[in-house]
Amino acid sequence: MKTNDSLSPQRAGKAHVVSGVIHGLLQGRWRGGERLTEDAVAQIFAVSRTPVREGMLELAAMGMVQLRRNCGAVLQPFGPKQLSEIYAVRTLLEVEAARLAAVHIPASLVDTLRLDFERLQKEKRPDEGWKFDQLLHTTIATQSGNVRLAAEINRYTLLVQTMREAVGEVLSGIQSKSIKEHIEILECLGQRDATGASEAMKRHLDQAERSALAAVYTLQ
Amino acid sequence: MKTNDSLSPQRAGKAHVVSGVIHGLLQGRWRGGERLTEDAVAQIFAVSRTPVREGMLELAAMGMVQLRRNCGAVLQPFGPKQLSEIYAVRTLLEVEAARLAAVHIPASLVDTLRLDFERLQKEKRPDEGWKFDQLLHTTIATQSGNVRLAAEINRYTLLVQTMREAVGEVLSGIQSKSIKEHIEILECLGQRDATGASEAMKRHLDQAERSALAAVYTLQ
């Protein structure tokens, strides 16, 4: 059993198990409710059970599988409803972070981000734009001043990113709308407008949810 | 090395490593910034490295330690600031859950909870009261209708519960205030008053934070 599809990365490791299972779940390789034994996963990814176990724990923390002692892991269903729930929590966390960051963030940092962003806008490089989106979200999370809140946000950022990889979501088309939303957020942060920043962040994430939803739908 | 203090539970296992490290951190056995090797933890709890590794992953997910590849785990500092951050996120999640639950919760369930609660109030059994608190929070989380939100809330409930164990927080004294807050929440839920329920929940959690803060302070 030495297949070479997207489910079997060449190099072993816990991270590949995690992303591989998510890919498989989103791409319809497995269905929600199915039970996965550690041995089965280990054989699929050609690794031992040790990294599989650790990967499953991570997947359980992500809410992708449910672990029961000595009973195996059951894959949780994934569809529009689940995606919506993910974005509901993510929005809750990031809107609060934007509100807090508007108070704490140094003006110099806002200016730096704005310059980076304007330079990017002229160059029009899609892949770089994706990095900026991540930078903005990470910065706001950090500047909220709440380390734990930032950590939770990063967890969701990572989850969404892994999902994007799995469905091969094309991001270049989103850029035009996304750019405007980013500018709005930055403007509010610069003016220390907490309410405005949180509202702008909410609009941005609602848009991102719609985009992700479309990507998942076209998948099936 | 077969000590029998609170850091060395009789029975081995991942769960004991997790609670044991948290106990040690909150009780001043270790300080924030200290580095823990897997071998050291394994010896302290008299288990092999396998459950230690899994426990450390869980602790990292809780934000109690920071893991770096091949570098060991550094304990995160824990004090009033960290406690406040935990409650900030917990409040964010549970207030939203209360808002949502007020819309979705069946009237029959509210009545059942109310009856349970009134019966409990007459019997005045402190340990049972603690269970009801947990039941109320869990029910509201579930009735939010967002499975993922409920899962995140349960993570924090578990974290707070473990911390309470670690500091030996006495809960009997809180009951008198807590009872009133519980009633308020139930009233609002029964009337489908989303705003009221969320505000009542916020007041309840703010009170719980103050109580937890006092417990941590008296500890040191």
Add this chain to the structure above:
DNA sequence: GGAATCAGGATTGTATACAATTTCAAGCCC
């Protein structure tokens, strides 16, 4: 004398073997 290099030790990452627990179905008792 200072900085880059390289070897040794320390520590995590993975593989495998074994123990403990659970599940599930066949068999037995009522």
Add this chain to the structure above:
DNA sequence: GGGCTTGAAATTGTATACAATCCTGATTCC
């Protein structure tokens, strides 16, 4: 015939051994 018991298979939980990686300190070259 239905429900309980029981035992074997399956599966997870733990222990140990080994491989890979990283940190540290002494050594050497400039």
